[in-house]
Amino acid sequence: MLARVVRIAVVVAMLGLVVTLALAFRRDPHDIRTGTIGKPAPVFTLERLDGSGKVALADLSGKVVVVNFFASWCLPCTEENPALVRVYERYRASDVVMLGVNYQESRDNGLAYVQRMGMGWTTVADDDGRVALSYGVFGPPETFFIGPDGVIAGRHIGPIDEATLVNAIETLRARAAR
Amino acid sequence: MNGRIVIAIALLALAAALVFAARPHEVTADERIDQITTELRCPVCQGLSVKDSTSETARQMRDLVTQRVREGKSNAEIQAEFRAAYGDWIFLSPPVASWSGLVWLVPIAALGAGLVLVTGRLRGADAPPPAEPSATQVAALRERVAREEAAEG
């Protein structure tokens, strides 16, 4: 009787092990869900990189806000930048606000990068990293989409492309229009 | 001196030392910071804790924890702040209270089951141990040692 229980347990355990390992292949390491999606975006007030005053997220309520965490030392950021520039040009006259948050570097380096890469949108300094931590950022580049209601609707880890950006923005605008 | 008295004194000294080590004491702010950062996972490392990691992100997280402790926040409040941002992922040991408590239960259950199985296979404590090996048994043993050494080369 006991021997039989042990036998069955061994076989079941082995099966479980193999199924687990096989299922693990389906896992997408890109897909990291953090606690912030679907919740009100953590508020912040940060200084602009060029030193021309402060930006408060609270002042942007009612608009679609794209928050992009970037750094000059991050290669994928350089990779995604052209897409960000195009999307910024496309929406600059609308109620969509793009906000670049400089991640873990000195303001001088950040500002030089912003100017070199032709980033026309507002860029701010997150000197002590608190804003990145409150958004649950793993590392740049990361992009958050905040709806007019101030709730984080979506997030993208890693370099983003134009289609993903436009798609996310349009979804939020359509929802706001309804 | 009688052997038993020596053993008793040694066991008493041992117990006293352990009780001294285990005595409850006030947790200082630094110890709290250590406790919290040991449990937090550094988001940019390979499974290192915020306490151990030398990365910039971990440094910022340590600064945040230090500030919150100074502000008088409780451990639970500080942990809730990180959970809100990163989810349960940020903690290096899963909460006991949810169904991920299984991960704590299984080793303990396995240990218990193993001990029960083994105890069941043991002879009763009061049964007499078998007699000393006889001369023929010793001879057989000796022959086997030689054979095995030969087989092994």
Next chain:
Amino acid sequence: MSAGDLGAAALRAALFLSLWGTGASIYAAWRRDARALASARIAAGVGFALVVIAALSMMFALATHDFSILYVAENNARETPTFYSIISLWAALEGSILLWTGILAGATAFIAFRGTIAIPRLATTALAVMFAMLTFFLLLITTPAADPFTRLALAPDNGNGPNALLQNHPLMALHPPLLYLGYVLTSVPFAYAIASLILGEGGDRWLVATRRFALISWALLGVGIVAGAWWSYAVLGWGGYWAWDPVENAAIMPWLTSTAYLHSVMVEEKRSLLRTWNLALVVATFALTILGTFLTRSGVVNSVHSFSLSAIGPLLLGYLVAILVLSVGLLLWRSARLRDAGPIGAPLSREAIFLFQNVLFMAATLTVLLGTLYPLVAEAVSGAQLSIGGPYFDRVEIPLALALLFLMGVGPQLPWNGASRATLERQFTAPIVAAAAGALAALITGTTALAAVLTYALGAFVIATVVQEFARGVRARGTLHGESGLTAFLNLLRRSGRRYGGYVVHVGIVLVALAVATSQARTVDAEQTLAPGETLVVAGYTVRLDAIRPVSEPQRDSIVADLIITGNGASEHLRPALVQYPNSSSAVGSPGIGAGLRDDLYTILAAYDQRTFSWATIRMRVIPGVSWLWLGGAVVGIGALIAALPVPRRRTVRMPVAEVAVSAK
């Protein structure tokens, strides 16, 4: 013909020979055909030579920077020093599988030539199992998934260079080959166990034939793990040596089951019990090495920032499934034949302690396995993402380790079959006094954490039992053979190596435990930004930043901080650095370590003024006792060597009856 062509051709020829050898050895075992066995032997020998040629040609290609080979282009650069070029054989997936295959081919050849002489049928069947496994690995490295000799149509001018972490320390030359040797040699006991099950042999011949292999693979795994801990301590720059990383877990699991096996096998040898269990342990040890390889090489468990999923994952998983099905199936099928007769022994007997020890080792292994895989299970089942790391493993494993330390002292003091009260008192008085002294010593030296105090107490307990055993052995030899103290001591190690070498291993394990407990309980650290000339004081040590300066080498650029450390009798000049390799996006920290038997001074350059070198942020950790961890690892290795060395032949045969009875006790 280039080195790459030669290597690729050699591997393909070896695959052919391995296939031949598999068939020939199966036929030889089935028909007891001597000619088939002879041809299998030749296949094994020539196959081994061919894989060695392949590995050497890869080393040659690396040393001569032949970037027409993809592996070389990805893992080597013109500037890479020759030493690091050569050891880049195991710096990445394809090369390390080539190394693995080479070791496996060597073990196969060894069995073919040596094993098949003493016990032909069993060894020939085992040889067939070895050949089958070798064939799998040769298939693996001749398919595009892991072919180390894949060519590039257009050779680049320069290669990518090895991973920054892998060209930063010479220990990289030692630690992976040791681990791989340990991993691969577990396949020998496995092959014999499978052969024994296939042939339906109830006896323990497989076990006698392979116990030296089991011991050596266990020792290599253990020493490899310690060398790996040392490497991560010296390279990764966070001042720790163990992080319960999946790669580390993969190495510790087979070591745990293998340790359990080395002990429970003695119960089978002495009492002919636990046959199925020992077979299961051998199978588990081997399966865990494959599972570990799968986990670490397929990319299924890894950090968020590694995005590659290697194509060999499914192949390794298939291999693991085949091994599990074959061995579990055989075990279940044959278990009736292997059933033990009767109970095992009294609760206070050596065999009972071995059993309890086995249960603890199984719980420890299961915990590591569960902790490593649970995030995968949780995500597959509920989609929840969670982490299991250091704090979880520490909480479960430390109590288990302490219990094991206790049993390590108790086991050798109990006779087989059960102990009387008088025996208990005689055996344990001194160790218990030592335990009390150990606990007090911990408190006096400032180690006050409960787990650490327990470790000191149990460590002293174990050391006392070992000293007691040696003292009795020396005295017995003095009486029996009239030997003086030192001669008797050396003769104990030489003539009863398995037993007394085992005690030396126990001492090594205690040193490791004490080092871990001390360093975990009493590490102090501090971090401060210093201008040149300024100082930082940690635990009585004064750190002065002397200068901060750039250093240029052909393969890398570094920023070095010169630190002068004084205090507590120390005077050290340490040079922590941030090293920038051309192929790495961020600089790699290279700690400056002042090692000492009392404290290690571990310094890290965390940040610096990039323009004028006017300041540097220095992190200093004072880590007490950590050097004893490496020493303990070495003692374990030495003890295992003593235990594995053959006993001098003539003496054994003439061994007097009295001594056999003593050593059998």
